[in-house]
Structures are given as C-alpha cells and as structure tokens.
Amino acid sequence: xxxxxxxxxxxxSIGASGHSAERKKLWLVTKTYFHTQIDExxxxxxxxxxxxxxxxxxxxxxxxxxxxxxxxxxxxxxRLKKSGMTRFFGFSVHDEPVVECLNAAADTDHIDVIMxxxxxxxxxxxDLMAAIEKCHKKGIGLVAMKTGVGGMTLPDRYDPFRxxxxxxxxxxxxxVALDPRxxxxxxEMTTTDMVQQNSNALSTKASLAxxxxxxxxxxxxxxxxxRGCDHLCREASGAGRNLAVADSLRFLMYHDxxxxxxxxxxxxxxxxxxxxxxxxxxxxxxxxxxxxxxxHVPVGKLxxxxxxxxx
Ligand code: SF4
Numbered sequence: 332x333x334x335x336x337x338x339x340x341x342x343x344s345i346g347a348s349g350h351s352a353e354r355k356k357l358w359l360v361t362k363t364y365f366h367t368q369i370d371e372x373x374x375x376x377x378x379x380x381x382x383x384x385x386x387x388x389x390x391x392x393x394x395x396x397x398x399x400x401x402x403x404x405x406x407x408x409x410r411l412k413k414s415g416m417t418r419f420f421g422f423s424v425h426d427e428p429v430v431e432c433l434n435a436a437a438d439t440d441h442i443d444v445i446m447x448x449x450x451x452x453x454x455x456x457x458d459l460m461a462a463i464e465k466c467h468k469k470g471i472g473l474v475a476m477k478t479g480v481g482g483m484t485l486p487d488r489y490d491p492f493r494x495x496x497x498x499x500x501x502x503x504x505x506x507v508a509l510d511p512r513x514x515x516x517x518x519e520m521t522t523t524d525m526v527q528q529n530s531n532a533l534s535t536k537a538s539l540a541x542x543x544x545x546x547x548x549x550x551x552x553x554x555x556x557x558r559g560c561d562h563l564c565r566e567a568s569g570a571g572r573n574l575a576v577a578d579s580l581r582f583l584m585y586h587d588x589x590x591x592x593x594x595x596x597x598x599x600x601x602x603x604x605x606x607x608x609x610x611x612x613x614x615x616x617x618x619x620x621x622x623x624x625x626x627h628v629p630v631g632k633l634x635x636x637x638x639x640x641x642x
Contacts, residue, residue: 567623575606
C-alpha cells in the first residue's frame with residue numbers, strides 16, 4: 332500500500348495521470364490476495380495511485396485452477412474491464428499447481444495475462460512447456476517472475492552469456508528473455524546497479540543456439556532444484572502434514588546459494604514449531620520421498636542440511 336502511495340505521488344509529479352500521453356506510455360499493474368472482492372481492492376489501489384485505471388489487475392498467488400475457470404471470476408473480469416478501472420485481467424501463480432492454472436486459463440476467454448514463476452531450470456518440465464505453449468497460442472500475455480535462480484546455476488561451460496561479460500544474474504534473466512513466448516519479466520530493481528544489470532541482460536545479443544546450451548544445462552541440474560510441490564514428497568515421507576519441506580528447502584537455497592545466511596536462518600526460525608519439527612525430520616522416510624519427487628531432488632540429504640544449517 333505504501334509503495335502504491337509513493338508511486339502515485341511520483342506519477343502525479345510527472346503528469347502521468349488520467350488518460351494523458353505520459354500515462355499511456357506506462358504499463359501499470361496491481362494485485363490482490365482477495366480474489367473474490369477485487370472491486371473494493373481496486374478502488375483503494377486507484378485512489379492510492381492517483382489514477383483512473385490500471386493496465387492489469389492480478390488475482391495474486393492463485394492456487395485453485397477451479398477459481399480460474401469459474402463463472403464468478405469470468406463475471407468479475409468482465410465487470411472490471413467494462414468499468415474502465417482495468418484494461419486487462421489476470422492472475423499470478425507461484426507454486427504448484429502452476430501447470431493446472433495455466434491450462435485452466437487457456438481453456439477460458441476471460442484471462443488476459445498470467446504472471447508465473449519461471450526460470451531456466453523449468454525447461455525440462457514438459458507439462459509446463461506444453462501449458463505455456465497452450466497459453467501462448469491462446470494469446471494470453473505471459474510474464475515471468477523469479478527468474479534469478481541463485482548461485483548454483485549455469486556453470487561457465489554451459490553459459491554462453493558469461494563469455495560476453497554478463498553476470499550469473501544477468502545470464503538467467505537473458506535465458507528467460509530469449510523465450511519468444513514470454514512477453515515480459517517482472518524483475519526486482521531496487522538499486523541503480525540492478526537497473527544496469529537488467530539493461531545489460533536485455534541489450535546483449537543472443538541466438539537460439541545460446542538458448543539450446545542453457546537448456547542442456549537445465550537438464551543436467553534439474554534434480555537440484557525444488558519446485559515447491561511438497562504435498563508429494565511430504566506425504567510419501569510420512570512426516571505429517573505440517574512439516575514445511577518446500578519452505579525449508581527454499582530457505583536453504585537462500586543460505587547456500589544467495590549467501591544470505593542470517594536472513595535464511597531467521598526465516599526458518601519464523602516457521603511454526605510443527606513446521607520445523609526436528610523429530611519429524613529425523614523420523615521421516617526420505618527414500619520414499621525422493622521416489623515420489625517428480626524431479627528426483629535429493630530431499631533427504633537437503634533436509635539433513637536444513638537441520639545442520641538452519642535449525
Ligand atoms: S523435493 Fe521434489 S516433491 Fe518435494 S517439494 Fe521439492 S520438487 Fe516437490
């Protein structure tokens with residue numbers, strides 16, 4: 332909310348409001364967790380942004396493919412667009428079921444834009460690739476987010492972009508930008524250095540052969556990358572429904588690969604006690620969990636490391 336207020340003041344100061352020429356140069360979006368009361372949220376956002384309309388509103392962090400396809404969502408999308416408060420309507424999806432949400436959207440006519448977690452590690456995931464293709468053919472705008480994937484990816488020999496002076500972060504951004512089905516990337520830029528990195532990545536020349544090299548690498552490291560579908564491995568492990576496997580592995584990634592050790596430990600400690608129950612971790616059947624993991628992530632070894640580094 333505070334960021335909307337600040338952005339609103341700035342936009343007003345440069346004359347980007349109403350339907351002015353300056354405003355039309357911008358692509359302005361907002362999002363809400365309140366998937367069934369969007370009108371109310373959007374009114375508040377427009378007031379804070381000091382705008383008459385946004386270009387898109389997302390139902391944020393959607394998890395239910397049935398909601399994508401529902402009559403309620405269809406009516407809401409049509410009503411909001413007709414009111415002129417938004418030009419387009421969409422949703423964001425972070426965790427599973429990404430594929431099901433994308434497929435559900437492609438089967439409707441009321442979803443214009445989807446923002447979803449996507450980086451080069453997902454290339455070997457054929458059902459996701461098919462869902463992206465389906466949305467692309469349907470004409471749905473696709474926005475990738477969380478494209479920077481941490482320090483373990485893209486060793487030099489598989490990274491054609493680093494030879495051209497791009498950093499690891501820039502390389503992973505470039506890999507997604509090369510995908511012709513992705514229309515935009517939601518990329519955090521909180522410093523001028525980050526603005527420069529984003530600009531470097533997008534302005535560096537690359538070919539589809541470069542993309543093939545990245546895909547080859549993605550196949551090789553696919554098993555190191557957890558996608559957050561922990562209902563699968565947790566159930567197979569018998570660890571009980573409360574153990575936070577995916578969150579623990581995400582925090583371990585922050586610790587090991589982003590090198591944000593203190594922050595990672597802090598996030599882990601903020602989990603509820605039953606979500607980080609050391610007894611449950613020790614007693615779980617991780618071999619069965621690994622067999623249930625569609626990506627063959629060595630989840631037992633990684634949970635052991637969670638105990639050593641974060642607990
Ligand atoms: S370890 Fe595998 S099954 Fe478990 S959350 Fe990660 S990717 Fe999904």
